[in-house]
Amino acid sequence: MSGPLWPPSRFWQYWALAGMAVLTAAFWWSVRGYAIIESGVPRGQIADGLLRFSLLILTPALLLTWLAAAWLRRRIGEGGYWQFLGLVTLIWAGAVFVTRMLLS
Template identity: 75%
Template sequence: MAGPLWPPSRFWQYWSLAGMVVLTAAFWWGVEGYALAQGNAPRGQIADGLLRFTVLILTPALVIVWLAAAWLRRRVGEGGYWQLLGLVAMIWAGSVLVTRMLVT
């Protein structure tokens, strides 16, 4: 065995903290994005496409990268995992921000 199971390593402590943010944000945008997509507010093709892309592609990608921490950590290392999660989170947050500006 690699070491004691409790307390968890710093990686898993940070991972759980990041999970609170990631899962809350993904749930919020899933509900908000779905409500915007189902609404009758007029919007252009770019805003509609970006809205659908963020809800259907980027939000699940963010959650999958967070969930695949153990697998990714072995392949890209601890620092690489946080860079990857940060990159996906920044792309997601930027897309959500632009979508909100275009739709409302």
């Protein structure tokens, strides 16, 4: 063992806080996006494609990035992990934002 296990390091404290936001947002978009798909409301091809892409590709990518923290931290460092999580989060949030704009 390299150090005490409790309290957790600052990295894991921030990871847990980020997880609350990531998991809540992913759950919200998964439920909302599925409801939009099932509603049968007519959508354009771009809106429909972006909706499906954000649900099937970007949301799992966001969750996997958050879950793979220990593995990514060893390979790209703490700062690199937060930059990578931020990049994936911004891409995901942008897709959700544009999809919502196109559907309203």
